[in-house]
Amino acid sequence: MRSGEAQVAFPAVPESAPLPRSSSSPSAHGGSAAGAGLRPAVIALDVGGTDIKSALVTRGAHPGAPDEILVERVVPTRAAQGPEVSVAAVLSAVEALRDEVPAGYQVRGVGLAVPGVVDEDAGVVLNAENLDWVDLPLRQVVADATGLPVGFGHDVRAGGLAEARLGAGRGEPDHAYVSVGTGIAAAIVLRGEVYAGRGFAGELGHGGVRGGTPCPCGGSGCAETYASAAGMARSYRERTGASALEVPGSAEVLARAAAGDAVAREVWDRAVDRLGELVAAMVRVLALPVVVIGGGLVRAGDDLMVPLDAAVRSYLTIHPAPRLVPALLGSAAGTYGASVLAWDAVAASALEPM
Numbered sequence: 528m529r530s531g532e533a534q535v536a537f538p539a540v541p542e543s544a545p546l547p548r549s550s551s552s553p554s555a556h557g558g559s560a561a562g563a564g565l566r567p568a569v570i571a572l573d574v575g576g577t578d579i580k581s582a583l584v585t586r587g588a589h590p591g592a593p594d595e596i597l598v599e600r601v602v603p604t605r606a607a608q609g610p611e612v613s614v615a616a617v618l619s620a621v622e623a624l625r626d627e628v629p630a631g632y633q634v635r636g637v638g639l640a641v642p643g644v645v646d647e648d649a650g651v652v653l654n655a656e657n658l659d660w661v662d663l664p665l666r667q668v669v670a671d672a673t674g675l676p677v678g679f680g681h682d683v684r685a686g687g688l689a690e691a692r693l694g695a696g697r698g699e700p701d702h703a704y705v706s707v708g709t710g711i712a713a714a715i716v717l718r719g720e721v722y723a724g725r726g727f728a729g730e731l732g733h734g735g736v737r738g739g740t741p742c743p744c745g746g747s748g749c750a751e752t753y754a755s756a757a758g759m760a761r762s763y764r765e766r767t768g769a770s771a772l773e774v775p776g777s778a779e780v781l782a783r784a785a786a787g788d789a790v791a792r793e794v795w796d797r798a799v800d801r802l803g804e805l806v807a808a809m810v811r812v813l814a815l816p817v818v819v820i821g822g823g824l825v826r827a828g829d830d831l832m833v834p835l836d837a838a839v840r841s842y843l844t845i846h847p848a849p850r851l852v853p854a855l856l857g858s859a860a861g862t863y864g865a866s867v868l869a870w871d872a873v874a875a876s877a878l879e880p881m
């Protein structure tokens with residue numbers, strides 16, 4: 528891999544590159560060593576603080592079509608039991624899918640999308656607070672355990688990569704994918720490449736005002752603490768005493784706002800205004816013509832997109848307002864992103880000198 532800061536290069540138009548025929552790492556699973564006549568598949572993992580979403584994926588029916596998911600599983604990450612247990616959970620999620628490969632398919636690679644501060648070039652999770660992973664060389668760990676090429680990336684950048692190749696960002700060489708869910712983060716796509724900034728690019732949700740609500744990042748008053756989907760629900764609960772059972776997420780805040788709850792309205796409007804400010808700040812620096820909005824919050828549809836568009840415009844003067852588009856891959860963006868990373872790793876391993 529070349530040095531530099533853009534970790535994941537891809538053409539603006541999805542490619543249909545022929546897959547490598549040889550299997551440099553013969554697998555104990557999944558058929559003959561040569562793999563002749565077998566359809567290639569990859570294992571894609573979207574690792575979260577609570578669950579690991581895993582999928583066995585094969586190429587779509589035609590070039591540019593989303594990958595076809597053959598088998599899908601969700602298992603607990605078991606983060607509370609410590610890093611050894613959660614890493615073991617990742618490895619057993621991979622093995623479980625290798626045991627479920629249907630006849631006629633052969634697993635060629637693995638893709639991992641992980642949260643936190645992630646150095647894609649090095650294959651290392653620098654710091655994932657929710658998982659208690661620090662300086663974890665996860666790509667190598669999985670490569671050693673499986674003998675397969677392993678693609679590796681940040682969950683939001685992987686989601687952005689999937690949206691760029693297969694979803695709402697297709698055909699837009701310069702854009703951002705902003706994920707608003709548990710946190711707020713963006714994948715910045717410039718000239719068709721995801722810019723990672725050594726793992727720190729696009730962390731929009733952090734950095735706030737002194738004296739605000741403490742944030743897991745160590746700061747306080749960060750946008751994530753009140754403008755993410757999780758932050759909205761938490762702020763509403765703090766102000767009203769509602770339980771997490773009553774208001775588990777932003778959907779309930781929106782429903783209450785629509786029903787005339789003044790506190791819910793204030794929480795929702797404040798969050799959307801802040802999101803608009805964050806998007807506008809990115810546009811001010813990068814002049815992005817398109818911003819894809821993803822993550823759990825986008826399920827609110829026009830209730831989010833219409834006021835967010837107005838908020839973005841209100842924070843811009845000389846800059847043309849970006850076109851805001853909802854993400855297409857939804858909560859599967861991370862899984863599709865992991866599969867894109869896996870296919871890239873498979874293709875790269877075929878190019879390596881013997």
Ligand SMILES: [Zn+2]
Nearest residue numbers: 733742744749
């Ligand atoms: Zn923060």
